[in-house]
Amino acid sequence: MQTFIDYLIHRIRSKTRHGVHSPSVYALIDTCIYADQPEVSKAILDHYAAAKKDLRLIKGEDLGKDAHTEVSVAQYARTAAIIDVQAALLHRFVHRSQPKKVLELGTNLGKSLACMASGAPSAECIGVEGNHGLAAYAQKAMSALGLDNARVVNASFEAYLSSDQGGYDVVFVDGDHRYEPTLRYFELVKSKMNGGGAIIFHDIYWSPGMKRAWAEIKKDRNVTVTIDLFFLGIAWMGKPQAKEDFSIRFPSSLIRLFF
Ligand SMILES: C[S@@+](CC[C@H](N)C(=O)[O-])C[C@H]1O[C@@H](n2cnc3c(N)ncnc32)[C@H](O)[C@@H]1O
Numbered sequence: 001m002q003t004f005i006d007y008l009i010h011r012i013r014s015k016t017r018h019g020v021h022s023p024s025v026y027a028l029i030d031t032c033i034y035a036d037q038p039e040v041s042k043a044i045l046d047h048y049a050a051a052k053k054d055l056r057l058i059k060g061e062d063l064g065k066d067a068h069t070e071v072s073v074a075q076y077a078r079t080a081a082i083i084d085v086q087a088a089l090l091h092r093f094v095h096r097s098q099p100k101k102v103l104e105l106g107t108n109l110g111k112s113l114a115c116m117a118s119g120a121p122s123a124e125c126i127g128v129e130g131n132h133g134l135a136a137y138a139q140k141a142m143s144a145l146g147l148d149n150a151r152v153v154n155a156s157f158e159a160y161l162s163s164d165q166g167g168y169d170v171v172f173v174d175g176d177h178r179y180e181p182t183l184r185y186f187e188l189v190k191s192k193m194n195g196g197g198a199i200i201f202h203d204i205y206w207s208p209g210m211k212r213a214w215a216e217i218k219k220d221r222n223v224t225v226t227i228d229l230f231f232l233g234i235a236w237m238g239k240p241q242a243k244e245d246f247s248i249r250f251p252s253s254l255i256r257l258f259f
Helices: 001-011 025-034 042-052 073-079 084-097 112-121 132-144 158-164 179-190 210-221 255-256
Strands: 055-062 067-072 101-105 124-129 151-152 170-175 193-203 225-226 231-236 244-247
Touching: 025 084, 025 225, 042 112, 042 179, 055 073, 055 132, 067 084, 073 101, 084 112, 084 170, 084 193, 084 231, 101 112, 101 179, 112 124, 112 132, 112 151, 112 170, 112 193, 124 132, 132 151, 132 158, 158 179, 170 179, 179 193, 210 225
Parallel strands: 101 124, 101 170, 124 151, 170 193, 225 244
Antiparallel strands: 055 067, 193 231, 225 231
């Protein structure tokens, strides 16, 4: 209920592209958020549509609860994987920015990783997933889809970030949607960006904790521009300068946006 109220408030307060005066942000909104090209490939969409009917069980572990899990591919595909309209936005975003190195924290079955990796085929795309069964599924999916530029690492976010090389241009944070861990991952990722780049947070209105975390991320001195699209927030990193925060109305119906 609270999320729905937040959504209505966002809908009223947010602007369309016509209310944006910054030329670079307008261009991004026009060619990425309000565009529908390039599309995610049919092979990727078909793979994850078929996953919704796949009753095979994935054995793994839930890091948050420190428990073993056995969940069907179908259940993950229906409840955890990003929905098509949001996945398509990530695809366009990466296609537009053509990063060299992309990191995803929280890969699950690999849907968002596949959409980003196919958007920038020359980028090195790394997905981090703590559940070993999910990581294995996602890696197999990348191979089946011919996405040789994507690889999946089975590790906790903390373990991965404590030893990786960094140099990221785009990071998508989509796991452990709580206040303290989200800010901790933000601090770790911040120091590993390739000079500037964008950190994208999924589900910024998911809980009071996520809302607070997003509010603090916006205030960070190295965050120069933010775009709040309700279902995700994009924070551009750079040298401290005057900030600009945009709340943009995503051109999609409520039903298509969330289900
Ligand atoms: C919402 S799902 C990701 C969905 C995926 N990005 C997509 O859109 O297709 C979140 C994933 O993050 C993983 N996860 C959560 N906390 C984690 C942690 N601390 N370390 C590693 N993986 C974690 C979970 O196992 C889960 O598969």
